[in-house]
Amino acid sequence: MTYQETLAYLYNSAPLFQHIGKAAYKEGLENTLALDEYFGHPHKKFRSIHVAGTNGKGSCSHTLAAILQSAGYRVGLYTSPHLVDFRERIRINGIPVSQDFVIDFVEKHRSFFEPLHPSFFELTTAMAFHYFACQQVDVAVIEVGLGGRLDCTNIIHPDLCLITNISFDHVQFLGNTLEKIAGEKAGIIKPSVPIVIGETTPETKSVFQHKAAEVNAPIIFAEEEHLLTDIFQDEDGKYTYQTSSLKDLKGELGGFCQKKNTNTLLSAIHQLEKLNYHISETDIRNGFAHVCELTGLMGRWQKLSEHPTVICDTGHNVGGIQYIVKQLSCQKYKQLRIVIGMVNDKDITGVLAMLPKNAIYYFTQASVQRALPADKVKELAIP
Template identity: 45%
Template sequence: MNYTDTVNWMFSQLPMYQNKGQSAYKADLSNIILLADHLKHPENQFKSVHVAGTNGKGSTSHMLASILQEANYTVGLYTSPHLKDFRERIKINGQCISKQFVIQFIKRNKAFFEQQKFSFFEMTVGMAFEYFAKNKVDIGIIEVGLGGRLDSTNIIIPEVSVITNIGYDHTPFLGKSMSQIAKEKGGIIKSKIPVVIGETQEETKSIFRKLADDHSSKITFADQRTDVSSYKSDLLGSYQKHNIRTAVQTIEELTYKGFDISNDHIRSGLLNVIKNTGLLGRWQILQTNPKVICDTAHNKEGLIYIMNQLGTEKYDHLHFVLGFVKEKNLDEIIRLFPKKASYYFCKPQIERGMNAIELKAEFVKRNYKGEVYNSVKNALKSALKNAKNDDLIYVGGSTFVVAEIL
């Protein structure tokens, strides 16, 4: 099999959460433990940082990788989902995993994978861990895929565990209350491993304190400890200050573990996240006149930050190119959007994508106006045609919408 055949085989093996949603979720770690044993436990062959949270875990992971790269460490970075190419999920010092490694890893293990019926995500986690181990990374930044306690990445014993924040997302799997979701994400807290919580939230603070206490783990709330007013990042958007705080506090914990990271490394790392890691889709300005901005924010809490950020922009008229996945609670999301704007509804090209006609109907019954388009690109094309030079076009609602215009 060539690279395309290999990746298509991985996508087709079992339901993939990116496409299928809830039916792709597995409710225990037995498969990934079996896979790690088969691969001779590559996850034990490199140091790591484990990053969970409802929002900001991707940006925080990339910030951490960039800072560590500036400090001359060889850094593995595992994130999900990808925007354009599967290989974005697995990087070392900003370089995607080689196509040849992907091909050979699957070829070597294909019979075992088929026998055990591993999920796409389990195979990908195993691939990442083996890639990092074989390339002898100094440290791997490992982003949780979904939740924490039962996530396939949760077989590592990291140097630091990180939980950015808690919000209402993926509630069919993680629970319908903040406390239930916090317990699931807090499942990455390990015995005597320090944990950094990005944002102090009244509903979850005591839960994290108890989990840390139960595991004899030092707990730090970054927003209570870290002043980041002097730090700047190339990741635009005022909401990134939360992620900067979390990253800086995590780096401080790593220095206690013997990592040699200076304040200059931190500053340089934060200013060069995109260059060092290739991160895309975070308040990314695609053009000016009219200004087009895209962002992967896809839940209530993330979109609140986006609306606040849009409030700082100057424009004559606002245009929204929007698409969502099916399982979103639209009632609480729609009310965040201004009525005085033009809307262009579209469906991301995945099975989980919400039908654009149904999406428009949900907005219309709440007195919004907009039109339906048969693709994200056509929706954006129409917005560009209608917008004047001093208008602003925002593209988002889903990671998969953003992926189609990058």
């Protein structure tokens, strides 16, 4: 099989949530546990950090990986979805898994996993854990795919758990209240494993406290530590994060959402230091300043060009869009043009209601079954 043939096999034989939505979701960990046993429990062969949350978990996962890389660790990074190439999902020190490994994984092991009929995410999680074990990473940063409690990444026993925030997304799976969603995310909290919570609401804080107490997990609320005081953009386009402990940090990621993310990350790093991770101030500064270069992160208030200014952002729910709109309100421009596409299981009217009215809109759609047709997005936007 060629690499493209292998990808076609994966996309066509394993249900892919990003393409078809709910039909690809498999509740329960039976397949994950079967795959884990078949590969010899690879997740037990490396240390790990588990990251969940509605928004910000991608930025936090990549930045943690960048900081750990800067500290000299061999770091696995498993995130989803990918933007351009499947191999973005599985990286070691920023380098994507090789095409040959992906091909060999399918060719050598399909006779075992085909009878299981695993989902795409179940299969790629097994691939990632197997790859990290084969490559002998020191630590892997593992991003939850959906929810937490029943997510197939939730077989790991990490050194640290991190939940960025809770807002409404994937309500058809996780529940239609913040308490229910928080309950699913809190499913990653493990006995005696420290858990850092980035943001809370009155509805979610007690959920986390109850779960942590139930399993005797130390719980840290990052927003109560006030480690970050402000964020602003410099003339060179970089961002300065004003912190209480490290003075000014230069960051590569922009947008108001990074204020919350950075505070969460600083709290997480403090916990890792308590767990005997050797991370210097220089490592922290380098990780924040070069996260995209070190890990390949894309799509977070990413400037694609200067003349004209073109910004790309992957925000896709009300919680994410509110930060994009706030950021747009601070930009100077003669004419704002917005290219937007949606999928059919999001709060479409909620997102559209937040977008600025003083823009020219171009409605588009992704080449996946789950995409909402562009003309339908336009119809909802212009009733």
